[in-house]
Amino acid sequence: MWNEHFGIGIVECMAAGKIILAHKSGGPKMDIVVPFEGGQTGFLADDEDSYAEAVERILALPPAARLLIRSNARQSVDRFSDQEFEACFLAAMEPLMGTLEQ
Known part of the structure; x- marks a missing residue:
């Protein structure tokens, strides 16, 4: 999809180990x-x-190259996990919460 803002479907396919071909725009890019x-x-x-x-x-990739791309993709999407979101959210909110106590 052109200029997709994020692309959860793409992330889910990468997590499932699929080789991704996405539109070169928006979130995927x-x-x-x-x-x-x-x-x-x-x-x-x-x-x-x-x-x-x-x-x-x-289609021309040798199996080892395909496996490497799939492995890279699966590992890369960990940055979109619930745990990563929680850690980043709390890190961003902590300084703001400190200003409320003063």
């Missing part, structure tokens, strides 16, 4: 299908030709 520890997590495209090229690349 900026936050989701991004390198993880220097490794590829999926593919992005933005027109018919780039989608066709990406599909060809994906």
Whole structure:
């Protein structure tokens, strides 16, 4: 989907170990299908030709390369977990809560 703000479906597919091909815009481009520890997590495209090229690349990948991308993607989506959200939310709120006590 063009300019999708986040892309929970993409995150869920990555967590399930699927090779992702998403639109090169919005959340997938900026936050989701991004390198993880220097490794590829999926593919992005933005027109018919780039989608066709990406599909060809994906289908031509050797099994070991596919497994590496899938593993990178699964590990990368941990940053969207409930635990990570809670930790970041509390870290952001703590300074604000301290101002209420004064």
